Amino acid sequence: MNAYTQIKKAILHGELPPKMRLTEEFLADKLQLSRTPIREALKQLESEGLTSSMKRGVRVRHYTKEDIKQIYDLRTLIEGYAASQASFHRKHQDLKDMETANESYEQAINDYFQTGQTTVEHILELNQRFHDNIIKASQNKHIYTHISKMVVLPLIFRSFYWFNENQMRLSLESHKIILGAIREQDMDRARAAMHEHIYHGRDQVLLHIDDIE
Amino acid sequence: MNAYTQIKKAILHGELPPKMRLTEEFLADKLQLSRTPIREALKQLESEGLTSSMKRGVRVRHYTKEDIKQIYDLRTLIEGYAASQASFHRKHQDLKDMETANESYEQAINDYFQTGQTTVEHILELNQRFHDNIIKASQNKHIYTHISKMVVLPLIFRSFYWFNENQMRLSLESHKIILGAIREQDMDRARAAMHEHIYHGRDQVLLHIDDIE
DNA sequence: ATAAATCATTTTGTATACAATTATCTGATA
DNA sequence: TATCAGATAATTGTATACAAAATGATTTAT
Numbered sequence: 001m002n003a004y005t006q007i008k009k010a011i012l013h014g015e016l017p018p019k020m021r022l023t024e025e026f027l028a029d030k031l032q033l034s035r036t037p038i039r040e041a042l043k044q045l046e047s048e049g050l051t052s053s054m055k056r057g058v059r060v061r062h063y064t065k066e067d068i069k070q071i072y073d074l075r076t077l078i079e080g081y082a083a084s085q086a087s088f089h090r091k092h093q094d095l096k097d098m099e100t101a102n103e104s105y106e107q108a109i110n111d112y113f114q115t116g117q118t119t120v121e122h123i124l125e126l127n128q129r130f131h132d133n134i135i136k137a138s139q140n141k142h143i144y145t146h147i148s149k150m151v152v153l154p155l156i157f158r159s160f161y162w163f164n165e166n167q168m169r170l171s172l173e174s175h176k177i178i179l180g181a182i183r184e185q186d187m188d189r190a191r192a193a194m195h196e197h198i199y200h201g202r203d204q205v206l207l208h209i210d211d212i213e
Numbered sequence: 214m215n216a217y218t219q220i221k222k223a224i225l226h227g228e229l230p231p232k233m234r235l236t237e238e239f240l241a242d243k244l245q246l247s248r249t250p251i252r253e254a255l256k257q258l259e260s261e262g263l264t265s266s267m268k269r270g271v272r273v274r275h276y277t278k279e280d281i282k283q284i285y286d287l288r289t290l291i292e293g294y295a296a297s298q299a300s301f302h303r304k305h306q307d308l309k310d311m312e313t314a315n316e317s318y319e320q321a322i323n324d325y326f327q328t329g330q331t332t333v334e335h336i337l338e339l340n341q342r343f344h345d346n347i348i349k350a351s352q353n354k355h356i357y358t359h360i361s362k363m364v365v366l367p368l369i370f371r372s373f374y375w376f377n378e379n380q381m382r383l384s385l386e387s388h389k390i391i392l393g394a395i396r397e398q399d400m401d402r403a404r405a406a407m408h409e410h411i412y413h414g415r416d417q418v419l420l421h422i423d424d425i426e
Numbered sequence: 427a428t429a430a431a432t433c434a435t436t437t438t439g440t441a442t443a444c445a446a447t448t449a450t451c452t453g454a455t456a
Numbered sequence: 457t458a459t460c461a462g463a464t465a466a467t468t469g470t471a472t473a474c475a476a477a478a479t480g481a482t483t484t485a486t
Contacts, residue, residue, distance in 0.1 A: 034441045047260035140283045247471045
């Protein structure tokens with residue numbers, strides 16, 4: 001695991017919290033590396049919007065409520081488009097992949113609340129897998145580049161939502177509706193359902209965001 | 214001008230053509246720098262999609278016809294959204310800025326074809342200015358991050374379009390229609406006109422692309 | 427003559443040293 | 457006490473040296 005990956009993970013997990021100053025030496029010491037690979041990692045992270053740099057020094061980027069809202073708006077737009085395109089282009093294999101992802105997702109949710117035999121991280125991963133499959137099915141290779149920048153909001157901003165059973169089950173139902181529309185090649189419905197799905201997620205995050213800041 | 218900016222410019226101007234291999238030493242020699250700043254620049258460029266790296270070495274990224282099409286599709290989606298949001302949020306100053314940009318644009322086109330007293334680069338800049346003003350008026354600060362990645366297609370891919378007087382004048386007319394819709398706060402019309410405007414640009418590029426590859 | 431193995435060369439990855447710049451502290455003066 | 461200048465420290469920017477890895481060439485065995 002290289003410097004870039006490690007620092008990114010630390011930011012996403014809140015270990016390096018928003019607004020924290022990151023000096024090269026500090027990170028070099030933390031990761032037991034020289035400054036050279038750290039600097040490269042920081043340049044990458046900045047291009048991806050995880051850090052912001054002032055005249056001197058780099059800080060972990062802080063997202064305001066308004067930022068979150070705007071990022072979700074764009075994510076809605078693009079993933080809605082992806083769902084619509086997926087409806088058009090979906091191959092047999094795409095449908096199978098989405099179904100599998102969704103079944104695992106449902107299974108994991110059940111496990112989590114019945115036996116506690118899985119983690120929220122795992123559930124998040126499976127949710128992500130469903131969304132990724134839609135992007136893959138859309139056949140537009142460039143969507144992923146942009147979405148990956150949007151999903152990168154620190155996990156803390158999203159996790160509240162994901163500890164609530166009702167919300168998880170609602171989310172699962174949305175997935176099923178979206179999948180149904182894609183199967184039937186109902187482009188408009190797929191887009192609308194995806195819009196609604198992501199807007200709902202956004203609202204949940206915004207509802208709880210004051211607890212964080 | 215730092216290493217990153219210089220290399221980026223060289224790629225955009227076709228000086229470092231698609232698929233060309235970029236070794237660190239070559240660039241260090243070319244820019245009269247050591248490898249250290251070069252490596253940082255390359256990491257940034259890769260995050261931005263201007264280069265692609267294999268196991269060993271970095272190449273200037275090559276865009277296929279399909280890539281261009283897909284990137285334009287996304288640009289259409291997002292700039293259409295920007296136009297719609299701009300219609301809603303536009304302040305007095307935004308309208309003034311767009312008008313100014315457009316007037317300069319018209320002036321430059323006239324100058325170019327009547328007296329030859331300006332350059333295509335300058336015309337391109339003014340076109341860009343109009344588009345940037347719309348993004349600014351949209352009030353969504355995150356749009357720019359994504360659009361800037363899309364406009365970065367090597368200039369060669371776009372310039373054919375821009376040497377044709379008819380196309381330039383058509384483009385100017387589109388701008389006027391878009392501006393009118395934003396002024397009247399007609400969100401749907403603004404979006405539709407922007408969609409049409411960018412799709413048209415896309416088609417022009419795709420028409421001429423075989424000449425390049 | 428072909429394939430595998432070994433060696434040489436190229437290129438990248440990392441550490442370290444030093445230069446350049448910016449921030450911080452200290453004390454003198456108004 | 458407040459503020460400004462100069463000195464000092466902290467931090468980033470760049471160059472260079474060497475280690476590690478990958479590629480390419482050459483030899484050797486079958």
